[in-house]
Amino acid sequence: MKPLDGLSAxxxxxxxxxxxxxxxxxxxxxxxxxxxxxxxxxxxTSVQVVIRKKLKMAYVLIAAVLxxxxxxFYPNVRILNALGxxxxxxxxxxxxxxxxxxxxxxxxxxxxxxxxxxxxxPAPQPIQINGRLVLEEEAKAKVAQKxx
Numbered sequence: 553m554k555p556l557d558g559l560s561a562x563x564x565x566x567x568x569x570x571x572x573x574x575x576x577x578x579x580x581x582x583x584x585x586x587x588x589x590x591x592x593x594x595x596x597t598s599v600q601v602v603i604r605k606k607l608k609m610a611y612v613l614i615a616a617v618l619x620x621x622x623x624x625f626y627p628n629v630r631i632l633n634a635l636g637x638x639x640x641x642x643x644x645x646x647x648x649x650x651x652x653x654x655x656x657x658x659x660x661x662x663x664x665x666x667x668x669x670x671x672x673x674p675a676p677q678p679i680q681i682n683g684r685l686v687l688e689e690e691a692k693a694k695v696a697q698k699x700x
Contacts, residue, residue, distance in 0.1 A: 561634030568629070569652050572618045576611055583610075612653070619652035 584591040590607070592600045623629070623645060631651060632644040 561629055561631060564626070564629050565631060565648065565651050568619075568622050568626075569654060572615050572622070572652055575618060576614045579614055580607060580611060615653050616649070619649050622652060623648060 584607075588594055590603055592603045592607070595603060629648065630641075630644040631648045632639045
């Protein structure tokens with residue numbers, strides 16, 4: 553496989569970072585689904601901080617393993633090499649790993665266009681319901697009156 557150009561490497565890293573982020577989020581969701589006592593929203597407030605730290609550590613460890621796998625199976629995806637910067641391979645690997653660990657949110661914030669206006673949601677309109685409402689108690693009473 554030939555070396556990637558800068559734009560292709562950044563696009564592939566962004567895609568890989570997004571995939572790693574989603575895979576790890578899915579794994580942690582399944583873990584908290586199977587072990588509800590590790591879901592910070594379902595436990596007492598006194599242990600929420602500890603559980604959140606454990607989940608964050610698990611996220612980093614799983615994402616690091618996946619990032620290493622990406623770098624092993626795709627050795628030409630190195631950010632400094634793709635940008636044409638002559639650097640030590642170890643430094644290039646570390647920076648590429650950091651980018652992969654960063655996840656999709658940080659890359660999205662980095663690549664956001666600052667000149668685009670934000671979309672504004674329209675003000676919510678009041679709900680109007682037209683029709684007839686029949687309550688069961690009243691309906692039963694009317695049926696009972698007509699039968700009597």
